[in-house]
Amino acid sequence: xxxFYKEHKKxxxxxxxxxxxxxxxxxxxxxxxxxxxxxxxxxNEFMNAVNNLVYRHIFSLDNISPFLPDNFRTxxxxxxxxxxxLVFSSFKPAIFIGAAIFALSAPLAYLIGKEIFxxxxxxxxxxxxxxxx
Numbered sequence: 001x002x003x004f005y006k007e008h009k010k011x012x013x014x015x016x017x018x019x020x021x022x023x024x025x026x027x028x029x030x031x032x033x034x035x036x037x038x039x040x041x042x043x044n045e046f047m048n049a050v051n052n053l054v055y056r057h058i059f060s061l062d063n064i065s066p067f068l069p070d071n072f073r074t075x076x077x078x079x080x081x082x083x084x085x086l087v088f089s090s091f092k093p094a095i096f097i098g099a100a101i102f103a104l105s106a107p108l109a110y111l112i113g114k115e116i117f118x119x120x121x122x123x124x125x126x127x128x129x130x131x132x133x
Contacts (some may be wrong), residue, residue: 010123011107018130019103026095043091048086049078106130 005012045061052060052067059075060067084094109129113122 005103011110013104014110014126014130018106019027019100021131022099023096028101045073046078046081047091048079049073050091052084053078053082082120103130 048063049059049061049070052058052062056067056068059069059071059078061070061072065107081091081094084097085091087093106126106129110122112127113120114123117125
């Protein structure tokens with residue numbers, strides 16, 4: 001484990017930086033507007049699709065009958081939300097799990113940048129990417 005940390009300390013730093021900043025942003029927004037702010041707008045369509053998928057076994061965005069099949073939303077994120085809903089019986093953990101998954105993009109940006117540019121450019125660029133809200 002110590003060897004892994006030594007070899008990947010920049011990637012770990014970028015992941016933790018982005019994760020902490022995302023969680024701080026979620027906390028700050030939830031203090032002002034409660035966590036339900038994340039469950040509005042297009043989130044309602046995803047929640048309808050998940051409920052229809054879990055309870056009616058159809059991929060539909062409708063919230064009233066007839067539940068017609070729909071292809072407006074792609075199924076990937078809906079299946080991700082369905083798995084979270086089946087495990088936790090709530091959509092709120094998806095906010096935090098999504099933040100953790102998205103925090104992986106900062107080290108990924110660094111690793112890709114390191115392949116294309118020099119280290120002295122890739123790391124600061126990844127830090128800028130990680131702190132962008």
